[in-house]
Amino acid sequence: MLIRLTGRPGASLLLALAAASLPAVPAWAQDAVASDMLATLPTVPPLVRSGPLSFAPLVRRVVPAVVNIAVTQDVEDEGGNDSGRIKVPPALRGTPFEKQYRDRMRKRREQMLGAGSGFVIDPAGIIVTNNHVVGNADKITVSFSDGTELPARLLGTDELTDIAVIAVKPAKPLAWVSWGDSRHVEVGDWIMAAGNPFGLGSSVTAGIVSARGRDIGAGPFDDFLQLDAPINPGNSGGPTFNMSGQVVALNTAIVSPTGGSVGIGFGIPSEIVAPIVAQLREKGHIDRGWLGVTLEERPDQGPGVTIVAIDRSGPAMRAGLKAGDTVDTVNGDKVDSARSLIRAIAAAAPGSSIRLSVVRAGHSFEVPMMVGRRPAEDAG
Structure with missing residues (x-):
């Protein structure tokens, strides 16, 4: 039967x-x-939770706060004249062609650097984007989803994390979005990215978080979320949202042999972006803590990071640290890699006090010390 x-x-x-x-x-x-x-x-x-039936409600709620950014840079004309005056050939002076010549040369002297994305975090006109989108611009123009265009000024940039903050003066309060906590984001979570791919205008893509903690060699503070939502040139500076409409990452980079999306994109987690944005709004630059050490990881010897060299003028030397010491914790928090120690020290305000748990010749002890100010070219 x-x-x-x-x-x-x-x-x-x-x-x-x-x-x-x-x-x-x-x-x-x-x-x-x-x-x-x-x-x-x-x-x-059931182990699988169903995905959203539609992203449309989320799109309607957050896309008005996503902006397109066009940047230009003034360059020298062929004669090397960048003083604002345009040299007109004698043969054209006083002729009907003089004005055409001047207009053409002005356009040539204003070089379009590219287009990117950003998002509003304050209805008064504060916008977050990437440093590589606006860092070298002489002119920044922000376009909104309703067609409004406004000039923007640069409030501050941080090259090491590729984060920038710009500001516009709107006639009325702008739509804005809030930060989510990227520490709660899990691999496999649904996300939606928004931006201005290839300069086409406002676009959204959806996918999942593919990995956490990616180091792509972009800088000493790499800790990217890997995303499979399509991200293309022009998406830089745009937001990645969780399903609650909160920003959990700043879209920054892709890995691609073709220049377009192959499903491997990277966003800076909000836990890194938000405090840096707050400092840039307040001071226009970032002050980071510094130890003055060169580090080496110990993959076969358990957690902790070994100091292999010390700057003679740095705070580590003044605190009595030595080459060969292993740092296990910073203020009680475990150190599991050189990157984690660098990030922990960089997050400390210069002049503040910290406690390091150190192992030397098999003996563990605590070292109180004052954090120095990180030089621009230093990594430790």
Whole structure:
């Protein structure tokens, strides 16, 4: 006897084998037997949560706060004249062609650097983007989803994390978005990216978080979220949202042999971006802590980072640290890599006090010390 049930893979075979060992039962009782057997099967809770039926409600809520950014830079004309005056050839002076010549040369002297994206975090006109989008611009123009265009000024940039803050003066409060906590983002979570790919204008893409903590060699503070939502040139500086409409990453880079998206994009987590943006708004630059050491990881010897060299004028030397010391914790927090130690020290305000747990010649002890100010070219 074979009892076939729909929607339960493998159930037909299981019940057929079980029925073969049962005594014959009347046809009227077969349904009752099958029902009793199904009741004894273990119930496994579903492991997969369904995705959103549509991203449209999320798009309507957050896209008005996503902006397109066009940047230009003034360059010298062919004669090397960058003083603002345009030299007109003598043959054209006083002729109808003089104005055309001046207009053409002005356009040539204003070079379009490119287009990028950004997002509003304050209705008064504060916008977050990448440093590589606006860092070298002489002129920044921000376009909104309703067609409004406004000039922007640069409030501050941080080259080491590729974060920048710009500001516009709107006639009325702008739509804005808030930060989410990227520490709660898990691999496999749904996300939506927004921006201005290839200068086409406002666009959105969806996907999942593919990995956390990626180091792509962009700088000493690399700690990217890897995203499979398509990100292309022009998406730089745009936001990645969680399903609550909060920004959990700043879209920054892609890996691609073609220049377009192949499903490997990277965003700076909000836990890094938000405090840097706050400092840039306040001071226009970032002051980072510094130890003055060269570090080496110990992959085969457990957690901690070993100091291999010390700057003679740095705070580590003044605190009594030595080459060969291993740093296990900073203010009680475990150190599991050179990057984690660098980030922990960089996050400390110059002049503040910290406690290092240090191992030297098998003995563990605590070193209180004052954090120095990180030189621009230093990594430790």
